[in-house]
Amino acid sequence: MLIGHCVIANLEGHNGEFAKAFAELAEAERLMHIWDVPPIYYLAMITLVKCELWLAQGRTDLAQAWLARLGQTYTGDQAAAAPEFHPQLPLHIELQQALLDSIQGAPALAEQRLDKLVEHGRESGRQMLNVMALNQKVALWLAQGRDPEARQAFAQALEAAVGGALQPFEWAVRAHPAWVREQLQQGPATPLRQTLLERLPAAVAREPLEQHHGEALSSRELAVLQLIAQGCSNQEISDQLFISLHTVKTHASHINSKLGVERRTQAVARAQELGLLG
Template identity: 40%
Template sequence: ALWAGQPEVAANYLQRYGQEQLLIGDNVSLFLKWRSELPQDLFASTTRLIVLHSWALVICARLDEVDECLADLAKFFPQPDARRQAQLLAQWQALRGFVARLRGEPEARDHCLQALEVLSDHAWAQRVLCYQVLSQQAMAESELEQALHYNAEGMKLARLKGSLLYETMLSVDRVQLLEITGEFERAIGVLEESLRALRDSVRHSPIIGRLKLLQGHLLAYQGLDEAAREAYQQGRIETETCGDSYVFFGYVGLAELAARNQEFPAAYHWLREAERLTQWRHVPEARFRGILSLITALTWLHQGKLKKARAALVDVLESYEDQAYLAPSGFYELLPRVQRYLAVVDLLAGRAAQAVGALQALIEQNLRTQRLGLACECRFTLAEALQQCGRHAEAEQELRKALVEAARQQLTKPLLELQQRQPQWLAKILPTSKGESLGERLLQFQRDSDDSPSASDEAVLSNRELTVLRLIAQGCSNQEIAEQLFISLHTVKTHARRINTKLGVARRTQAVARAKALGWF
């Protein structure tokens, strides 16, 4: 059409390339390649093409270019009527909200809420993406019930429209949400189910790459380093081929694995690759603010370079506190995790008493915000700090609590850290047989604890039962709980019945009161 001198026809063909197509194969790279080869004014000739062009840039995290692209919408204002004017403004707000979230800016929520009030059913894809932003923003602010609500609304809409790609894209957030709240088994189940569904539909997609990277992360937390490394590599190659900025998480994940295994040349190689990637693809520092510094600090920590590690960690905290940014998407626990590693630095530097106070505050904060996985990691470090302070009875009590929580969450990573620094002490509490892995020892500890009459109240409910009880405490009906957790009404009733039985109460109000008395909420 261009060769025939018909730019309007060319634009019409090009804008049929829908947003979903950007989530298949290397279509983002292809679309941006066309932009470099075809006349520039073609991509700014219609509002649909400007919006499509902007979403392609968002996927690549070329955020500064998104601003330039959205500026082209100005020439299409005013629209012929108020309805079209409002719809176009809502499209702009949805994109602005997404860009603000990627930059860690708090105003992302307002943009997306205002867009949702106006966007028509015809613009359902933008509505789904607004729900994703709101869910990610809530995770960054530790409002996890709110995050679950928005995620459920987005998935419900994606299913209603029959969009498997958008549904699995939101599953990435759902898996991370489950991981944060300590539901590792459920997180792995949702992830594997999403991968199977997507692979039956498309051969290559940036969403497949994101799921594989997330799989590597979960495997690393279970102490399955070789499987984690393979998943990270698969996810890195998939996202890199598809032009997706999430490839960054593949590089830093591989760097963290290498550092943990004392493979420091490999760790620094992957860190350099991550930095080179952001420069080569023109990804602004805001997209991954602080993540590279954190993984570099962890590498120094494993090498015993405590002063350098502490300086890097403090720089991360200050960069956020000075500007009031929120944690980046895909790394929602950045700041509390930095605080935990600062306590580890204090511990290793001989300031165990200082670490104890910081860790006790962190555990309380993480339990209050339902970050149960991170609370468990902090409890292991607290036990080690108490042991170093000579408070041996308290240390053993904290370690046993941590082991119960780790067993319930299938969390092995903090045990690996403790085994490296305190192998004899851990072996005393967690006996080992020849050839038995840490994960197997943890399962045996859980079985022994379940049989013990002195098992603590905190170990009574499963993570899923705790989640159901929290939703009950918020006043949700059984039907609302079923919709939010994507389980059947019968399953909700079964959970509620078991909760009452385990807590020795007759009604849900009594169960909530009992949980509050135990300090769970």
């Protein structure tokens, strides 16, 4: 039941329903307390999910403080044993720490952590961990403009997830739909690739935009535009796409210029007219 509540909270967070996500975790904690379950069995797992939600919200101070506490307890030479039902807890702490590193502008440190996690996941047969770490590497490299490495990591993630693992790819489907479509169409047909293709927004024809304004939006500009349409602030877009606030503003300026508008509300309306938002 605890795992179920945590998974639901995680899914709610991915959908931006943070109030519902934290309510799920509060209910899980309430049940554990009522049933007199020792905190050592559940508190770390709930806290780790909270850290992931805080990072998604841009509340890096809270995530940093609690990830440090979890790391002190469950990683290192004198680490406490992980709960029996979640033996991979220390590895998932490292996964979230890598995400925090990239958000805080330490991509080299994030990449180092992720390399170790990918290697460990491959050697130990922990495919889900491998897929999650590879997807984080894709996000990290796309943010740095390292497209060839991102393509290779994405292909490796698809291969590792062939048995079925959709959630680690959700960020890419949401943030880089055009780029993901290109990668999926280049590889062999598999049930996973087909399912991911079905989750992508409808393909956007570039011709109407080119006819109106001469230049199509890039895949990154489309990703920024999608988040603008969802009501995200510049800071939230920065956090979700792992890019600086300056870069967000630059993309927004280019979007307005290409769409021939002056404000983001006008950009969203124009994009809907052109079918850019699916």
